[in-house]
Amino acid sequence: MFVAAMTKRRILVIGSGPAGVSASIAARRVSTDNEVTLLAAETSLPFEKPPLSKEVLTKGIDPSAYPIVPSNMLAEIDFRTDSHVVEIDRVAQLVSLSNGQRLSYDALVLATGGTPRILPELPLSIPNVFYLRNSADALALRKGLSDMAGKQVCIIGAGLIGLEVVAAATLIGADVTVIEAGATAIPRFGSDEMARRITARHEQAGVRFKWNTMVTDAQTTDGAIMLHVNNGQPILADLVVVGIGIQPNSEIAKASDLAVDGGILVNDQCQTSDPKIFAAGDVAKFQTTWMESPAMLENWRHALDQGEVAGTNAGGSNASYDAVPSFWSDQYDLKLQGVGWSDGCSSPVALRELEHGRMIEFYMNNDCLRYAVSIDAGRDLAIAKRLIERKIKVDPSDLADPEVKLATLLRST
Ligand SMILES: Cc1cc2nc3c(=O)[nH]c(=O)nc-3n(C[C@H](O)[C@H](O)[C@H](O)COP(=O)(O)OP(=O)(O)OC[C@H]3O[C@@H](n4cnc5c(N)ncnc54)[C@H](O)[C@@H]3O)c2cc1C
Numbered sequence: 198m199f200v201a202a203m204t205k206r207r208i209l210v211i212g213s214g215p216a217g218v219s220a221s222i223a224a225r226r227v228s229t230d231n232e233v234t235l236l237a238a239e240t241s242l243p244f245e246k247p248p249l250s251k252e253v254l255t256k257g258i259d260p261s262a263y264p265i266v267p268s269n270m271l272a273e274i275d276f277r278t279d280s281h282v283v284e285i286d287r288v289a290q291l292v293s294l295s296n297g298q299r300l301s302y303d304a305l306v307l308a309t310g311g312t313p314r315i316l317p318e319l320p321l322s323i324p325n326v327f328y329l330r331n332s333a334d335a336l337a338l339r340k341g342l343s344d345m346a347g348k349q350v351c352i353i354g355a356g357l358i359g360l361e362v363v364a365a366a367t368l369i370g371a372d373v374t375v376i377e378a379g380a381t382a383i384p385r386f387g388s389d390e391m392a393r394r395i396t397a398r399h400e401q402a403g404v405r406f407k408w409n410t411m412v413t414d415a416q417t418t419d420g421a422i423m424l425h426v427n428n429g430q431p432i433l434a435d436l437v438v439v440g441i442g443i444q445p446n447s448e449i450a451k452a453s454d455l456a457v458d459g460g461i462l463v464n465d466q467c468q469t470s471d472p473k474i475f476a477a478g479d480v481a482k483f484q485t486t487w488m489e490s491p492a493m494l495e496n497w498r499h500a501l502d503q504g505e506v507a508g509t510n511a512g513g514s515n516a517s518y519d520a521v522p523s524f525w526s527d528q529y530d531l532k533l534q535g536v537g538w539s540d541g542c543s544s545p546v547a548l549r550e551l552e553h554g555r556m557i558e559f560y561m562n563n564d565c566l567r568y569a570v571s572i573d574a575g576r577d578l579a580i581a582k583r584l585i586e587r588k589i590k591v592d593p594s595d596l597a598d599p600e601v602k603l604a605t606l607l608r609s610t
Pocket of ligand 1: 211212213214215216217236237238239245246247248249250280281282283308309310311329330331358446449477478479480494495496497498500523524525526527
């Protein structure tokens with residue numbers, strides 16, 4: 198990595214999720230002359246989000262048990278809580294906070310993440326309607342779920358986070374119905390067969406799925422919520438959780454005329470249309486050599502890794518982002534994992550069935566593995582990631598054959 202001759206630089210990082218935290222640490226690591234300020238809208242230290250739909254709900258663990266990094270790693274960062282940025286002045290190289298403060302920068306990193314998409318029929322103002330993004334949301338939902346044993350809980354959206362909440366509500370003893378606009382669960386994760394197996398695990402736990410169904414209206418009646426749908430009888434729920442994805446927090450970027458197309462557009466150096474401003478994590482739209490077209494990727498590992506590149510470059514060094522994506526989801530005893538990127542691969546070319554219902558699906562492009570997803574096969578998936586990274590040519594019949602150890606394929610060229 199080339200490190201430019203250093204002068205003192207003032208680096209501001211907006212957002213204290215994994216992208217912002219890793220950007221701050223990376224910018225400081227480039228040079229101790231770098232003055233790094235991390236601006237957090239929240240009033241607490243940065244905590245991880247993945248446990249919010251898992252252990253925080255199912256085991257009652259406090260979100261503060263999951264710091265993104267130990268606090269000593271932020272010792273050399275000027276970490277400011279309660280600092281909500283409302284405006285960027287790109288000409289004066291200043292940001293304004295909601296408390297009226299103005300801070301100057303030589304380089305700026307936008308790591309503002311996303312906000313849950315709100316279903317207009319189910320605004321947060323309706324009692325017992327929940328959305329899940331931050332610690333406060335998770336604690337409120339946990340409290341709401343705590344007396345739902347034997348009661349009707351409805352989850353809108355059968356994506357990864359929605360299904361994690363389904364698993365948590367079921368473990369609490371709620372009677373759970375899922376309303377999903379599409380025909381299967383988590384369609385972008387894997388094949389219909391993969392979705393069928395994941396759905397079957399939920400059905401085994403008593404969950405009912407309403408496919409191709411959308412909420413058209415909602416009314417509160419006697420403390421419960423009546424959900425009218427386009428397809429079938431209304432559904433009465435004591436508690437509703439909406440998990441229909443996020444929209445990127447790109448408003449301040451848009452207002453300052455940075456190039457935004459849903460997410461903030463960045464190049465492989467995480468640079469926006471203004472070379473002094475970088476973006477990373479859920480809010481960034483980017484393309485790597487693994488992708489056919491620009492996209493946003495909403496997962497934890499990506500946010501950490503892309504944040505590191507953005508911070509390194511904001512700090513005056515030179516790094517590129519081309520990581521192979523990887524992500525996971527926990528539902529009951531199932532560990533779902535994915536590596537790679539599936540655009541350009543139309544359907545799985547091979548399915549490896551393992552004992553006890555474990556499985557991996559493989560997607561290829563140009564004789565090379567590009568994407569793999571698994572149920573309870575983490576070790577094999579780690580090897581699949583190396584096959585992808587090294588662009589090793591593989592034979593689909595070897596991928597499908599559980600007798601062929603995946604590690605042996607790493608020796609091919
Ligand atoms: C419930 C839940 C479960 C998840 N589970 C998984 C999982 O199992 N596996 C996985 O890979 N991924 C998971 N994810 C996704 C993962 O957590 C996100 O992709 C990751 O947190 C994105 O990091 P980020 O830093 O880009 O954004 P965020 O973590 O959203 O952080 C952005 C921060 O910026 C702040 N901010 C926004 N605007 C401003 C402003 N104007 N001024 C100051 N601060 C601002 C926000 O308050 C927020 O703290 C989960 C997410 C959620 C919500």
